[in-house]
Amino acid sequence: MIDIKNVSKTYDDRNRGRYNALNQVSLHVKKGEFVSLVGPSGCGKSTLLNMIAGFEKTEEGMIEVNGEKVKGPGPDRVVVFQEHGLFPWLTVLDNVAFGLKQKGMRKKERHELALEQIKAVHLSKFAASFPHQLSGGMKQRVAIARALVMDPAILLMDEPFAALDEQTRFILQSDLEEIWGRTHKTILFITHNIREAVMLSDRVIVMSTQPGTIKKEFNVQASRPHSIGDPLIHHLERKITDELADELEKVVKGEMGDDYRIKKNHFSGPSSDSMGFGI
Known part of the structure; x- marks a missing residue:
């Protein structure tokens, strides 16, 4: 479905100069x-997702979807x-139907x-x-419905639950797993939450710090759900x-010096916590 072949990407930054965001990523x-x-x-997670979406171009390498570049x-x-990203002046119904309207579909059909x-x-x-009448979790449900109504083969999800409280996040994770099981969509999901990644996924890809590369893949072999x-x-x-x-330690050493150490067993308790967010 998605082939990523030796993709690299660099950026020019006013403060940092030219830096390598992704280096020879294949997946x-x-x-x-x-x-x-x-x-x-x-580490380049969102950059990679944006290139798959077609929002950014690869600098080196190639991305194919169903055999097409x-x-x-x-x-x-x-x-x-x-x-x-909901339109505040539109109802939930019209927000979800917006993409279908842009395609020229008749009102009755798109509303159905x-x-x-x-x-x-x-x-x-x-x-x-209207959006202002909804909770944060409900707004994100609308965003997911708006994506699904277009019937894409692939859902690209960039930390969709990061701004939600833990209880709402748990409910939406369950909903997403049910939707995935029913629709068989291909989903590429970015998260800082390790437990979320393991609970939802068939595979979890750990990326290294800059330049972003794929450090290790983990197959989730437990039975579903x-x-x-x-x-x-x-x-x-x-x-x-x-x-x-290990990757967080590299980031923090770069900022605080080589004498800084992260004790791995310090993080082995509540794995539901996000690691790497904001670092």
Whole structure:
């Protein structure tokens, strides 16, 4: 479904000068697979996702979707961002149906399709509501419904639950897993939350600090739906935590000096906490 072949990307920054964001990244995502990317902030996760979406061009290497080189955005790929990006002057129904309207679909047909997806994210009672009348979690549900109504083959999700409280986040994770199981969409998911990555994914990709590379891949071999009480899930959380702790130590040493050390077992408790956010 998605082939990333030796992709590199550099940027020019006024303060930092020219720096390498991604270096020789290669990854294959199969059709219907749920893959999460974790890594310190600045390791190139969002850059990679934006290149798959067609928002940015690769500098070296190539990205293909279904055997076709990505040259720009396409209807087969839809992005869900951390910020919901809803139009405040439109109702939930019209927000979800907006993309269909842009395609020229008749009002009755687009509203029927939008209502199906609004029902799928459990917001039927709020179809006539405006964004300011919704909670943060409800707004993000609308954003997911807006993506799904376009029926893309691929969902690209850039920390979609990062701004939500833990309880709301847990509910939306469950909803997303149910949607993925029902639709068989290919999902590439960025998160700083290790437990979220393990609970949702078939594979978790750990990226190194700048320049961003793929450091290690972990297959989540536990049976679905994943259970937090499964020893396999807990063991995998700890392994990913240790890998990420190594990368965080590199970042902090660069800022605070070589005498700084991160104790890995310090992070082996509540793995639901985010690691690397803001670093």
